[in-house]
Amino acid sequence: MDSKINGLHHVTSIASSAQANSDFFTKTLGLRRVKKTVNFDAPDTYHLYYGDAAGTPGSVMTYFPFRGVGQGRPGTGEVGTTLFSVPEGSLGYWKQRLAGQGVTGLAEETRFGERRLRFDGPDGDGFALAEIAGDTRPGWTGNGVSGDDAVRGFSGASLRLRDGRATGELLEFMGYRRLATEGDVTRYAIEGGNGANTVDLEVLPGADRALQGAGSVHHIAFSVPDRAAQAEVRRSLMDTGYQVTPVIDRDYFWAIYFRTPGGVLFEVATAEPGFDRDEPAEHLGEALKLPRQHEALRDRIEAYLDPITD
Ligand code: ZN
Numbered sequence: 001m002d003s004k005i006n007g008l009h010h011v012t013s014i015a016s017s018a019q020a021n022s023d024f025f026t027k028t029l030g031l032r033r034v035k036k037t038v039n040f041d042a043p044d045t046y047h048l049y050y051g052d053a054a055g056t057p058g059s060v061m062t063y064f065p066f067r068g069v070g071q072g073r074p075g076t077g078e079v080g081t082t083l084f085s086v087p088e089g090s091l092g093y094w095k096q097r098l099a100g101q102g103v104t105g106l107a108e109e110t111r112f113g114e115r116r117l118r119f120d121g122p123d124g125d126g127f128a129l130a131e132i133a134g135d136t137r138p139g140w141t142g143n144g145v146s147g148d149d150a151v152r153g154f155s156g157a158s159l160r161l162r163d164g165r166a167t168g169e170l171l172e173f174m175g176y177r178r179l180a181t182e183g184d185v186t187r188y189a190i191e192g193g194n195g196a197n198t199v200d201l202e203v204l205p206g207a208d209r210a211l212q213g214a215g216s217v218h219h220i221a222f223s224v225p226d227r228a229a230q231a232e233v234r235r236s237l238m239d240t241g242y243q244v245t246p247v248i249d250r251d252y253f254w255a256i257y258f259r260t261p262g263g264v265l266f267e268v269a270t271a272e273p274g275f276d277r278d279e280p281a282e283h284l285g286e287a288l289k290l291p292r293q294h295e296a297l298r299d300r301i302e303a304y305l306d307p308i309t310d
Contacts, residue, residue, distance in 0.1 A: 227270055
């Protein structure tokens, strides 16, 4: 494929509490909530989006908070760790900030020459902040984290697999290049990407398959500029034998989905039209926005959803 993919678009995970989730990503990590809407396929559930000022592709962490959902069990066939990019020299600040707010799982390590700080998300989600040199993306500073420390967006994500070969071939087909292997982990990267450039494959042949629940990643989305590029990617994947969904309108982007050989659900999403499609840029994420097809249910949806206090 003459790939049009230029990095990650978003990562979508499952949460147990909308309020705890919103507090963590805004007040603890300092991201901007850029959209408060519902799961278009299950409108009795929120879909919350966090990212930089505009929700630029490559910065967007999203959640379905399912009230009362059981805890996920980590394993293979899923995204294990989602990596955020932070400026060089900021890990000390982050360690102190996260520890001070009771965040668990803090551990410093160096991987592929990058210093990183692992931490647990609100449901035990696997995250790390990685110091990335020369990441010029502006971070969101509206939640009290300075521009010298703010999260820039994702740097990448790590997938846990029983066997990495077929997924590695798929990534190369999508335009990624194999960079290096450290222990069980092989790093792939896209050149000239949007900043969320790396995908790591962690191969664990004896591990059990993951059970999805709170703290699990539901799917990982890759970014293409527009619908024409998405149509090309879709055609190439289908020509190679992948079963890809039709193009689905997600209001803020257009989406296609396909299951990868290692079991991880991939999405390819467009950068257009963006999160300011249905509300002004200065008020992103404040009001509950519903897609047209669910607007008639607004009273029932609002009565059912737990309100989120900012
Ligand atoms: Zn998605």
